[in-house]
Amino acid sequence: MSVLAATGAALLGGRLVETRPLGGGDLSEIVRIRLADGRTALVKSGPAPRTEASMLQAIAAAGAPAPAVLAVSDAALVIEVLPAGGGVEQAWGDLGRLLARLHATTGARYGWPEDYAFGPVAIVNAFADDWPTFWGERRLLVNVPHVPAALAHRIESLAADLKNRLPAHPPASLLHGDLWTGNVLADGGRITGLIDPACYHGHGEVDIAMLSLFGRPSRAFFDAYGDLAPGHDERLAIYSLWPALVHLRLFGAGYRSMVERFLTTAGA
Missing domain, CATH: 3.30.200.20 (Phosphorylase Kinase; domain 1)
Incomplete structure (x- = not known):
């Protein structure tokens, strides 16, 4: 036992x-x-x-x-134990609809009342009044002491320019925070549960970037979720960089190429 x-x-x-x-x-x-x-x-x-x-x-x-x-x-x-006999592949449309509902719940500021963690990697959630400051300081720069110097310099360069790359005040949507398909339960073509969250309030595109990290949601997902703001494709690499850095820190150098790819795509 x-x-x-x-x-x-x-x-x-x-x-x-x-x-x-x-x-x-x-x-x-x-x-x-x-x-x-x-x-x-x-x-x-x-x-x-x-x-x-x-x-x-x-x-x-x-x-x-x-x-x-x-x-x-x-x-x-x-x-509770939820039914989970199916895959997300048969429920993309339902996930898009539910994620839009989640993101419609908004907060007054970016962040969360408490910090959290992915194992030994701290998730710093201190509130910020503008989004580029939150993403730069709480999601990118916190990794600088933990990565090789060459990557650290590129991260610092990107963070310094986020005010020109990210919206200053997008809706502070409630984010799942770790939305990969393994954290989505489905059964019978419907989503039954979102699990293992790392919630905070931020730009809704962050959850979509995480969902796209190792694949791509189907057209049904995007049709159900709704239109994304202009410039979404340019922001995707910036938002994907954080989970890539987390993977690098948790699982080692095999993820360095992913980090470098997102930095390069973001022009850093």
């Missing part, structure tokens, strides 16, 4: 009768549990379970699907 499974059962006030580890969690442990009374749940560790719980609740409050938070402590997050 894993400690995490036992913690989840205790938080639900039930007797644990079955536990099964689940794959897919590079940065946290995930187990599925069943209690003696028949209840099932997923139990996650993570950098900040209470913060993740608040993010899932924010997504649900915006009208997008997210697993219900059943219990949470400093050590574990317990969430």
